[in-house]
Amino acid sequence: MTQLPLRAQLASALGRSAATLSRMTGRGDGSVIGGRVGLMLEPDLLRQLARDRKLALVSATNGKTTTTRLITSALLDLGEVATNAFGANMPAGHVSALSEHKHAPYGVLEVDEKYLPEVLDTTGAGVVCLMNLSRDQMDRAAEIWLLAQKWRKALSGKPTHVIANCDDPLVTWGASTAAKVTWVAGGQRWKEDSWSCPECGGPLERKGVHWACRECTFHRPEPQWVLDDDAVIDPRGQRWLIDIQLPGLANRSNAAMALAVADAFGLPVERALPRLREVTSVAGRYTTVERDGRHARLLLAKNPAGWLEAFDVSDPHLPIILSVNAQGPDGRDTSWLWDVDYRILRGRPVFVTGERRLDLALRLEVADVPFALCASFAEALAMQPPGRVDVIANYTAFQQIRSEFGRAV
Template sequence: MTTKKLPLRAKLATSATRGAAALSRATGRGDGSVIGGRIGLMIDPNLLTELAAGRRIVLISGTNGKTTTTRLTTAAVSVLGEVASNALGANMPTGHTSALAKAGPTPYAVLEVDEHYLPQVLDTTRPRVVALLNLSRDQLDRAKEVAMMAALWRETLVGRDVHVVANADDPMVTWAAQSAEHVTWVAAGQRWHDDSWVCPECGSAIERNGDAWWCNGCPLRRPVPEWTVQQDGVVDPTGTYHEVKLQLPGRVNRANAATALAVAAHFRVRVEDALPRLAEVKSVAGRYATVERDGRLIRLLLAKNPAGWLEAFDMAEQVPTLLSINARDPDGLDTSWLYDVDFSPLRGRRVLISGDRAMDLAVRLTVNAIPFEHIPSFSQALASVPPGRLEVIANYTAFQDIRAELDRVN
C-alpha cells in the first residue's frame, strides 16, 4: 500500500514542515519535530490526515514505555518495509505530522501517542492497530486522574474499526480495551498496583492472587492472554516459546517486546523474523545508553513517575547511583509523587542527588532512611565517584540536561 498523492496545499505544508525542522536542527534549537509540525499544521490544518492516508498505521499509548515500545514495534514491522515513526518521542499531533513529513511515502507508520491525545489522533490517522500499555499517575498538576483517562480511552474505542493490543495485567487498561470489538491480550505485567485497587466499572475492590486479578463486585477480571512474557522470552498464541534477546535491560523491556511482537503479528510478521530486528535496538532516545567518561561507565535511565522509578530500580545495578529531579513544565510542576515511590531498593549503595528539586528528593530520602550526598552538578557527581560503573536515574528534563552535558564533553 502506498500513500496517495498530496493536494497542493498539503505539499506546500509538508515542505514547510521539513524546512522548519531542518532549520531548527541547524541552529541548535532542537530536533525540529515540534516546530516543524506546528508550522505545517498552521498552513494546512488537515496535513496530518493527508500524510496518514494510505499508510498502515500503529498507535502506541500508555503512561510508561511508549517510546521504547514504539521503537521495538518499528523494528518488528520493518521486516515488511519502510516504517515512519516519531522515534524521538514527540508524541502529540505536531510531532506526528513532522515525523510523517520527514519520512516521505512509507507503507507503514508506528507512532507514539500521548495518552490524552489518543482520541484526536485516532480520528486523524485512522490506524489499523492501537497498543495500550498501562495507566498510572503522572504529572499530577495537569494530567487526568487515572480512572478518568481509562474512561476516555473506553469511550474512544467504542465502534472503532481498529484492532487493539492491550495489557491484560492492568485493570484500567483491560476495562478500557473491553469496549473495542477486536482485542489481543498481552500479559505485559504490572508491578505498580497503587492506581488500580478500585474497579473502574463498579467501584468495588480489585483482588489479586499471583498473576490473576478480579473485581469483587462485578464480572471485570483479567482476560486470558494470548501473548505471555515467560522467563527470558515470550510465549505466542500457539503456545510456542521464543527466547527474546535484547540489548535493553529488565523484564519491562521483554514485556514491551511482547507487545511489539503482538502488533507485528497482526500484519503477519513471523516472530522468528522479528526477533533479530528487536535484538538490534541498543538505546531509545538516549534511554539505557551507556557512555564511558574518565574511566566511568555511565548508564542513563529515564524515570518520570512512580511506576517508572519502580522499574528503574529493578534495572539498576548495586553500584553508585545518581538521582536527578527537576520540576520544569515537561516534567510537571508537582513533585509530591516522590512520596509514592519506595526508595528502599537503594539501601546499601552510594546515593548521590542533583537537579533543580534535589532538596525535595533529599527530604523524601530522609523519610525513607536512605543516606545520600547532594552534588550540585553532573560533572561534580562524575568526579566524586571512583572509576567503574555509575547508574543515573533522572526524570525528563534532568535526563535531557545530563545527556546534553555528556554530548558537550564528547
C-alpha cells in the first residue's frame, strides 16, 4: 500500500490514540471518537486511508452489521480485513476502522443508507452490497424512495460492482444504474414499503417471487444467486446448504449476499462458506446472557421490518421481554410501533420495559396482547422463572441491556 502523507499519518495515529483512551476509560469502544479526531486534523483522511485497498460497502435498512460481519469473516481467507465491526457506519467510524487496520489490503465497511453516496464517492469502493430498504427513524431519515434515488445517482457512471437483492423493488431500482450488477434473490418478507413502482408510481403486481409494474417496463431482474430456504444456488447452478449458526431466514439471506460478495472478490463458495459458519454472534445480537439462572437471548429490532424478522427468530414457547427507547439513534418518533403486528405474541408471557414502555404498552393493549409493565429490564428479567427467555429491543435499549452484561459480543 502507498504510504500516507505525513499529515494523514499524524491524524491517523492521534485518532487511534483517542480511540484507545476511550476504551481504557470505559467511555466507549472508540469506533467513533478516533475517526472524529482524525478527520478534524485531516478532512480528507478517509479518501487517503481507502486508497489502494479492495473495499466492499454494505448498506441496507436491516442486516447491515450482520452481513458486514459475515463478509469480513469470509474475506479473512484472503488476508487481513479492516471493518467497523460494532456498527459505527458513518465516515468517522470508517476512518477509525481503516486506521485501526492500516496495513489491511481488504476492507468491509457497513454504511448508513444516507451516507452511501458520500462514502462511495470518497473511497471509490469496488464492490457495493445493497440488501433492503424500508421505513426507519421517520422523524429524521429521508423517505426511502429518495434514498433509492440517491443510490441511483451515486452509482451511475461508476465502475463499481454492485451485489443487490432483486426481491426488493426499491433496491433493484436504486442499483439498476450501476455498470455491473450481480442480482441475488435474497427474499423480502416485509413488503409494505414497496407496493408502488419507484420508476413511474404505478402499482406493482406480485406473482410468487416475481414482481412487475403494471404501467411500465420495470420488473424483477433474473437473479444469478438464489436463496432457496436453507440453501443458496450459485450462478453455476450448484446448491450449497447454508448451515450457519445465526438463526432465521433473514440471516440465511444475509449469508447469501455475503457469498455473492465473496465471489466478487474471487473467493469461491467452498472456501467462503466454512468461514460464515464460524460467526455465532454479531455485536451482541443473538447472544445469550445469564443472570440468576435466567438465560436471556438478545435480539435487535429497530423498525417494523426488523420486528418481523425478530418474531421469526424468537421461540413462541418462551416468555418475551420487549424494550423500546426513543433516543437520537432510535429516532424520536415511535409511531412506527403501529405498523408492527404484535398479535403474534398472543398466548406468550409478555413483559414491557424501556424509556417508551407506555407507547409500546398502548400498542399492545390495542392489539389485545396481555402484558406486564416493568420499570426496568432488570425488573423484567427478575420476574422470569429460571430458564430461557427471549429479549427484543430497539437500538439504544439493546445497547443498555448489553452494557448490563459487560457489552456481550
